[in-house]
Amino acid sequence: MRLIHEPLSTRRQAVLGVVGVIGVVAVAELLMRTVVTKEGLPVPSRVFGSLGDLFSDGTFWQAVGFTMAEWMFALLLATVVGVVVGAAMGASKAAMITFNLPVEAFRVLPSIALGPILVLLMGNGMLPLSITVALACVWPILLNTMYAVKGADTTAIQTAESFGLSRAEVVRRVVLPSALPFAFTGVRVAASIGLIVAVSAELLVGGGSGIGGYILVGSANATNLDLVYAATLVAGVLGVLVSLVMSLIDAKVFDWKKGLAQ
Amino acid sequence: MTDTTTAPTTQTIPELQLDGVSKTYGTNLAVRSITADIPAHKISVMVGPSGCGKSTLLRIISGLDQPTDGSVSFEGKTVTGVPEGLAMVFQDYSRSLYPWMRVDKNVAFPLSKVPKAERERRVAEALEAVGLKDRTHLYPWQMSGGMQQRVAIARALASQPKLLVMDEPYASVDAQTRADLEDLLLRIQRELGITVLVVTHDIDESVYLADHIIVLSTPPSIVAETIDVDLPHPRDQVTTKADPRFVEIRGHVASLLRHKELQTGEDRP
Numbered sequence: 001m002r003l004i005h006e007p008l009s010t011r012r013q014a015v016l017g018v019v020g021v022i023g024v025v026a027v028a029e030l031l032m033r034t035v036v037t038k039e040g041l042p043v044p045s046r047v048f049g050s051l052g053d054l055f056s057d058g059t060f061w062q063a064v065g066f067t068m069a070e071w072m073f074a075l076l077l078a079t080v081v082g083v084v085v086g087a088a089m090g091a092s093k094a095a096m097i098t099f100n101l102p103v104e105a106f107r108v109l110p111s112i113a114l115g116p117i118l119v120l121l122m123g124n125g126m127l128p129l130s131i132t133v134a135l136a137c138v139w140p141i142l143l144n145t146m147y148a149v150k151g152a153d154t155t156a157i158q159t160a161e162s163f164g165l166s167r168a169e170v171v172r173r174v175v176l177p178s179a180l181p182f183a184f185t186g187v188r189v190a191a192s193i194g195l196i197v198a199v200s201a202e203l204l205v206g207g208g209s210g211i212g213g214y215i216l217v218g219s220a221n222a223t224n225l226d227l228v229y230a231a232t233l234v235a236g237v238l239g240v241l242v243s244l245v246m247s248l249i250d251a252k253v254f255d256w257k258k259g260l261a262q
Numbered sequence: 263m264t265d266t267t268t269a270p271t272t273q274t275i276p277e278l279q280l281d282g283v284s285k286t287y288g289t290n291l292a293v294r295s296i297t298a299d300i301p302a303h304k305i306s307v308m309v310g311p312s313g314c315g316k317s318t319l320l321r322i323i324s325g326l327d328q329p330t331d332g333s334v335s336f337e338g339k340t341v342t343g344v345p346e347g348l349a350m351v352f353q354d355y356s357r358s359l360y361p362w363m364r365v366d367k368n369v370a371f372p373l374s375k376v377p378k379a380e381r382e383r384r385v386a387e388a389l390e391a392v393g394l395k396d397r398t399h400l401y402p403w404q405m406s407g408g409m410q411q412r413v414a415i416a417r418a419l420a421s422q423p424k425l426l427v428m429d430e431p432y433a434s435v436d437a438q439t440r441a442d443l444e445d446l447l448l449r450i451q452r453e454l455g456i457t458v459l460v461v462t463h464d465i466d467e468s469v470y471l472a473d474h475i476i477v478l479s480t481p482p483s484i485v486a487e488t489i490d491v492d493l494p495h496p497r498d499q500v501t502t503k504a505d506p507r508f509v510e511i512r513g514h515v516a517s518l519l520r521h522k523e524l525q526t527g528e529d530r531p
Binding site: 161 | 326344346352354357402403
């Protein structure tokens with residue numbers, strides 16, 4: 001018996017990971033064929049089978065493109081606002097006092113609930129969806145940036161000050177760079193949240209656009225539920241891919257994080 | 263009065279003067295009243311028991327903090343902000359160096375307003391002086407502690423300071439590295455002729471490095487005594503430390519610190 005803290009080889013880890021996925025799928029398949037045999041359940045083999053139909057459907061790829069564009073724009077918006085406001089709140093007491101209450105109030109609002117209002121105000125289209133997503137994404141970015149800027153190392157700051165740097169220069173050359181990896185962790189978290197909110201918002205107020213809209217239209221017609229499940233699966237896989245790409249960027253760009261004094 | 267021949271030629275004008283400097287935090291008096299001269303082109307060492315307000319004093323000297331009373335003047339001018347020509351080396355090199363910059367960028371940090379060609383030359387010279395010219399591509403955290411502190415010294419030197427201020431610079435490295443870095447400082451100071459002010463709680467180190475020692479008392483600190491160290495240069499870790507004069511001065515400093523502790527009768531952490 002191996003203990004939990006003993007390291008496993010990369011190959012062993014890969015094998016175990018694949019076994020886990022296949023195992024879950026196999027159990028689901030078995031259960032839905034023997035125990036809960038109701039019509040309309042996502043039986044894995046049938047869902048995988050309809051992936052082919054899904055991939056040959058042009059409207060599905062349009063929907064994926066729409067969701068990705070909506071999500072990326074939202075993430076960009078949330079990153080800009082989150083980093084700017086978070087950095088300001090972390091660096092200046094005045095900004096902290098000014099923004100603290102609005103941030104705390106807006107943070108607990110479910111952004112999805114604002115979706116219908118935004119559609120009412122702005123009409124249909126990508127923009128209200130993106131803003132809904134951005135409203136959910138901005139918080140981890142803002143809070144991470146704020147705490148990182150606030151917690152910037154005092155010796156690092158003093159060093160810069162001792163070279164005669166002004167306060168603005170210290171913020172630009174020391175505080176912000178040292179806070180970036182934490183802001184990026186916020187973006188990573190936000191990216192996953194964003195995709196979930198994007199699909200959910202489309203389901204709610206998307207007017208048939210995006211992956212959510214595709215799922216909604218498909219399930220309303222109930223023509224081919226397996227296709228709907230396949231689309232849902234694709235949305236999930238997209239989420240995994242996004243998270244993977246983000247962690248690769250993190251490892252590459254913020255490798256120096258290892259050097260931050262604990 | 264115009265007879266200049268009587269002027270003592272060995273006397274140098276103080277680079278830095280502390281005049282009755284005191285600092286109070288709330289009701290806590292950290293530094294009582296420090297008056298001291300730091301002579302130019304020499305190594306001065308401030309030594310005192312831990313918690314004697316050395317770091318407070320350094321922040322005031324470097325213009326990062328204001329004294330509650332008294333004043334500091336650098337090259338005859340009262341210090342209000344960070345003076346031009348001053349560079350600091352901190353004890354905690356891992357926090358003082360910037361982990362997102364490679365060694366060359368760290369050393370170039372204070373030179374952002376210097377033209378590129380000159381900046382590169384100064385970085386190269388500074389790294390050469392500390393024996394790290396072939397490590398420019400590393401990140402500080404990929405280096406040993408001693409090497410990191412060399413980078414921090416190189417960065418200070420690159421700014422071409424007249425006054426190099428070092429706050430417990432070698433308190434976080436092992437004994438052998440410490441000896442190497444002490445010798446490095448002695449060599450660089452003699453090569454460049456800059457004024458150096460080191461703060462330490464290590465009595466051996468203070469005597470070994472110093473041309474001039476300022477012994478501080480326990481807080482609220484005052485200057486207990488100033489001592490001119492007449493040990494010959496170049497100094498050597500073995501022979502200098504075996505010199506009877508070294509032993510004598512070290513004993514004297516130790517007794518001063520001990521005496522001051524007994525006098526205040528307090529044992530602060």
